[in-house]
Amino acid sequence: xxxxxxxxxxxxxxxxxxxxxxxxxxxxxxxxxxxxxxxxxxxxxxxxxxxxxxxxxxxxxxxxxxxxxxxxxxxxxxxxxxxxxxxxxxxxxxxxxxxxxxxxxxxxxxxxxxxxxxxxxxxxxxxxxxxxxxxxxxxxxxxxxxxxxxxxxxxxxxxxxxxxxxxxxxxxxxxxxxxxxxxxxxxxxxxxxxxxxxxxxxxxxxxxxxxxxxxxxxxxxxxxxxxxxxxxxxxxxxxxxxxxxxxxxxxxxxxxxxxxxxxxxxxxxxxxxxxxxxxxxxxxxxxxxxxxxxxxxxxxxxxxxxxxxxxxxxxxxxxxxxxxxxxxxxxxxxxxxxxxxxxxxxxxxxxxxxxxxxxxxxxxxxxxxxxxxxxxxxxxxxxxxxxxxxxxxxxxxxxxxxxxxxxxxxxxxxxxxxxxxxxxxxxxxxxxxxxxxxxxxxxxxxxxxxxxxxxxxxxxxxxxxxxxxxxxxxxxxxxxxxxxxxxxxxxxxxxxxxxxxxxxxxxxxxxxxxxxxxxxxxxxxxxxxxxxxxxxxxxxxxxxxxxxxxxxxxxxxxxxxxxxxxxxxxxxxxxxxxxxxxxxxxxxxxxxxxxxxxxxxxxxxxxxxxxxxxxxxxxxxxxxxxxxxxxxxxxxxxxxxxxxxxxxxxxxxxxxxxxxxxxxxxxxxxxxxxxxxxxxxxxxxx
Amino acid sequence: xxxxxxxxxxxxxxxxxxxxxxxxxxxxxxxxxxxxxxxxxxxxxxxxxxxxxxxxxxxxxxxxxxxxxxxxxxxxxxxxxxxxxxxxxxxxxxxxxxxxxxxxxxxxxxxxxxxxxxxxxxxxxxxxxxxxxxxxxxxxxxxxxxxxxxxxxxxxxxxxxxxxxxxxxxxxxxxxxxxxxxxxxxxxxxxxxxxxxxxxxxxxxxxxxxxxxxxxxxxxxxxxxxxxxxx
Numbered sequence: 001x002x003x004x005x006x007x008x009x010x011x012x013x014x015x016x017x018x019x020x021x022x023x024x025x026x027x028x029x030x031x032x033x034x035x036x037x038x039x040x041x042x043x044x045x046x047x048x049x050x051x052x053x054x055x056x057x058x059x060x061x062x063x064x065x066x067x068x069x070x071x072x073x074x075x076x077x078x079x080x081x082x083x084x085x086x087x088x089x090x091x092x093x094x095x096x097x098x099x100x101x102x103x104x105x106x107x108x109x110x111x112x113x114x115x116x117x118x119x120x121x122x123x124x125x126x127x128x129x130x131x132x133x134x135x136x137x138x139x140x141x142x143x144x145x146x147x148x149x150x151x152x153x154x155x156x157x158x159x160x161x162x163x164x165x166x167x168x169x170x171x172x173x174x175x176x177x178x179x180x181x182x183x184x185x186x187x188x189x190x191x192x193x194x195x196x197x198x199x200x201x202x203x204x205x206x207x208x209x210x211x212x213x214x215x216x217x218x219x220x221x222x223x224x225x226x227x228x229x230x231x232x233x234x235x236x237x238x239x240x241x242x243x244x245x246x247x248x249x250x251x252x253x254x255x256x257x258x259x260x261x262x263x264x265x266x267x268x269x270x271x272x273x274x275x276x277x278x279x280x281x282x283x284x285x286x287x288x289x290x291x292x293x294x295x296x297x298x299x300x301x302x303x304x305x306x307x308x309x310x311x312x313x314x315x316x317x318x319x320x321x322x323x324x325x326x327x328x329x330x331x332x333x334x335x336x337x338x339x340x341x342x343x344x345x346x347x348x349x350x351x352x353x354x355x356x357x358x359x360x361x362x363x364x365x366x367x368x369x370x371x372x373x374x375x376x377x378x379x380x381x382x383x384x385x386x387x388x389x390x391x392x393x394x395x396x397x398x399x400x401x402x403x404x405x406x407x408x409x410x411x412x413x414x415x416x417x418x419x420x421x422x423x424x425x426x427x428x429x430x431x432x433x434x435x436x437x438x439x440x441x442x443x444x445x446x447x448x449x450x451x452x453x454x455x456x457x458x459x460x461x462x463x464x465x466x467x468x469x470x471x472x473x474x475x476x477x478x479x480x481x482x483x484x485x486x487x488x489x490x491x492x493x494x495x496x497x498x499x500x501x502x503x504x505x506x507x508x509x510x511x512x513x514x515x516x517x518x519x520x521x522x523x524x525x526x527x528x529x530x531x532x533x534x535x536x537x538x539x540x541x542x543x544x545x546x547x548x549x550x551x552x553x554x555x556x557x558x559x560x561x562x563x564x565x566x567x568x569x570x571x572x573x574x575x576x577x578x579x580x581x582x583x584x585x586x587x588x589x590x591x592x593x594x595x596x597x598x599x600x601x602x603x604x605x606x607x608x609x610x611x612x613x614x615x616x617x618x619x620x621x622x623x624x625x626x627x628x629x630x631x632x633x634x635x636x637x638x639x640x641x642x643x644x645x646x647x648x649x650x651x652x653x654x655x656x657x658x659x660x661x662x663x664x665x666x667x668x669x670x671x672x673x674x675x676x677x678x679x680x681x682x683x684x685x686x
Numbered sequence: 687x688x689x690x691x692x693x694x695x696x697x698x699x700x701x702x703x704x705x706x707x708x709x710x711x712x713x714x715x716x717x718x719x720x721x722x723x724x725x726x727x728x729x730x731x732x733x734x735x736x737x738x739x740x741x742x743x744x745x746x747x748x749x750x751x752x753x754x755x756x757x758x759x760x761x762x763x764x765x766x767x768x769x770x771x772x773x774x775x776x777x778x779x780x781x782x783x784x785x786x787x788x789x790x791x792x793x794x795x796x797x798x799x800x801x802x803x804x805x806x807x808x809x810x811x812x813x814x815x816x817x818x819x820x821x822x823x824x825x826x827x828x829x830x831x832x833x834x835x836x837x838x839x840x841x842x843x844x845x846x847x848x849x850x851x852x853x854x855x856x857x858x859x860x861x862x863x864x865x866x867x868x869x870x871x872x873x874x875x876x877x878x879x880x881x882x883x884x885x886x887x888x889x890x891x892x893x894x895x896x897x898x899x900x901x902x903x904x905x906x907x908x909x910x911x912x913x914x915x916x917x
């Protein structure tokens with residue numbers, strides 16, 4: 001409980017502390033506190049996660065962002081002002097001159113001259129009393145000395161003084177000459193001679209005038225000379241922290257995952273930058289206009305407003321940039337990038353097109369162009385570097401070379417056309433009468449190759465034809481006598497004979513001849529399927545429909561055997577490319593096998609499963625007999641699950657099914673797992 | 687009394703067929719080549735021809751084309767050629783039925799009977815309104831009666847409805863789903879199998895060899911259709 005309270009307190013504190021801009025410090029503190037509070041329990045972890053969430057929410061909070069922004073502006077202004085103070089202090093030499101006197105000297109600068117000149121005028125007019133009265137209204141007193149007595153401290157050297165001067169007064173000497181001869185306190189004051197007007201100031205400044213005001217300001221500046229540095233540094237730090245926070249928080253929004261693009265993110269970045277810069281330029285113009293208006297207050301106000309606007313815009317601009325940086329690949333969202341990419345693509349396309357054009361052009365033309373190109377390059381080279389004799393030789397060489405190159409290109413084209421025609425399967429003969437050397441040999445080889453292929457194809461066709469012929473003929477020649485055998489066996493069976501043995505024998509005869517018939521049919525089908533001598537018309541087939549049709553055909557037979565058929569198939573229709581009749585034959589064979597070999601009163605599963613691009617039709621049943629054969633053996637011809645061969649069937653069913661499935665671009669696998677017999681048909685989904 | 691011509695180059699087969707078709711109603715004629723068959727047809731009034739295709743002198747196809755030039759007599763081809771292309775060729779050239787060797791004797795006699803009935807009894811073929819016809823099947827919707835080669839077949843109401851639907855649109859393939867929707871007026875949720883079972887029963891009742899239907903064809907992987915026949 002205590003921990004919880006602590007946490008809450010901490011959460012409440014967060015805002016205030018956050019405002020001070022020392023968030024990181026706080027999180028470090030909280031971590032420490034947490035470690036103190038408890039071990040590394042799961043609760044603690046949960047809380048930590050919450051904490052992270054809270055931090056995120058701080059980053060995403062708009063109010064907090066605005067707060068941080070104002071804080072930044074204020075700290076920036078503070079920084080600037082204090083920097084100005086520092087600058088003035090440096091200018092006045094307050095840092096090097098470590099006394100308050102310096103401030104005083106600065107304060108009185110210019111005033112001494114004025115006082116001295118005014119006093120001289122009054123003295124020249126012969127009214128020292130007016131001069132004294134004039135000085136009464138200031139904080140200064142004036143002593144008059146001969147210039148040569150500047151460093152004298154004797155009282156007697158002072159010719160005239162307006163009043164008493166204190167020990168700690170600060171004095172400044174002004175050199176002046178009198179314009180005419182006057183007498184002061186009885187002694188003559190000559191012109192043509194340098195005099196010093198020593199103006200001394202009362203450090204208490206009893207009279208409020210310009211000097212005292214100056215002095216006050218300067219003393220302030222002087223006193224704050226070190227504080228200004230500190231404030232400046234602190235404000236700068238705060239400003240940087242706020243700025244960093246704003247940059248970090250840019251793009252985060254409460255209640256939304258990840259980085260949220262701003263309104264401007266769709267704009268190209270360089271366009272955005274241009275807009276930003278032009279706004280800045282307009283603002284700069286306004287500032288310049290205002291600053292020439294001549295009225296200080298207006299200037300200051302205008303300057304402040306512009307500063308704030310410019311600062312705001314700059315920060316927003318940088319935040320936008322930060323969002324783009326966080327989103328990644330910001331350079332792709334620039335006009336320049338788009339233009340360059342477009343140009344690059346265009347160039348690539350153009351180059352490709354040219355290359356294709358070059359490649360697509362006839363061989364002779366290509367060669368000619370290449371040859372002429374080389375000639376032109378060489379010609380330029382000769383013009384630049386070689387002499388006339390060489391040029392003549394070169395021309396002769398080219399004149400000889402051109403027909404040779406053209407001849408080679410022509411021959412190559414002939415050979416190319418021939419090989420292309422052969423690749424297409426045409427019977428093509430290359431004319432080698434005008435060829436020489438290796439080319440002639442190549443052409444003759446091509447001719448021989450073409451003859452060989454033609455021969456092989458013809459032989460292959462012949463053998464295919466023979467095979468088909470054989471199958472049909474054998475089938476006919478076998479079927480005709482078999483028909484007679486079956487029919488007469490049937491007739492004998494129906495004949496009433498006194499000898500019971502004859503009935504029994506004829507029964508056997510009929511049964512076996514019927515088996516022979518089935519065997520013959522299957523054998524023919526198997527041989528046709530394996531040699532691919534079957535017409536396959538692939539069309540769209542719906543697996544579900546075929547399945548229900550198969551069920552319809554076999555339900556009665558299954559019920560008779562006590563087999564329960566269970567069908568699993570997806571609700572949506574699955575289309576495959578298959579020849580419906582052949583596929584049905586496959587189903588027929590497999591279901592027939594199930595009826596023959598499945599354990600009576602067991603369940604048979606027919607399922608359709610879609611696996612991405614393939615559909616699997618799976619037949620599953622429990623075998624009546626122990627399957628002591630491997631799946632591979634079962635796929636072979638004349639193999640049956642029961643070795644004893646006491647069952648009907650001839651072992652061709654699975655082989656036919658496999659061949660037919662493969663003819664329809666499908667696959668058939670057999671899986672034997674103990675007594676579980678599984679056949680998987682796999683087809684590609686349309 | 688029907689006159690039937692049996693034509694095969696294999697004497698044993700002709701003899702066997704003669705034994706099977708030994709019926710008081712049938713008078714049997716035999717021929718061993720296509721030529722002989724044509725001669726017999728010239729001479730006698732034949733009501734049905736059972737003919738092999740592969741025969742010396744003149745093969746079955748040629749003989750059949752010749753027969754079709756002058757007569758409309760039903761011809762059943764009886765052959766060892768079991769390729770689909772052979773069947774299609776035979777039926778297009780003008781055969782009425784096609785039996786592959788080795789055949790089942792009962793099937794032969796059933797098909798002979800069917801063809802004879804259609805030829806002799808229902809030859810007029812004037813179609814009454816409300817009567818749908820497809821080969822030997824006639825469906826009279828006013829009487830709710832179905833006949834196969836003139837003999838009444840008893841169907842359950844569902845089977846009747848399915849048959850009617852298929853016969854109303856000969857040549858059109860109906861998927862089990864569509865049939866279910868039309869007959870049961872309901873959406874099938876895996877009950878398409880029922881349709882398949884009903885159609886299997888229909889075929890058992892209407893076809894001589896349900897595995898090789900003549901009228902109610904199975905389009906594997908797509909649906910069912912009633913064969914479109916030009917009469």
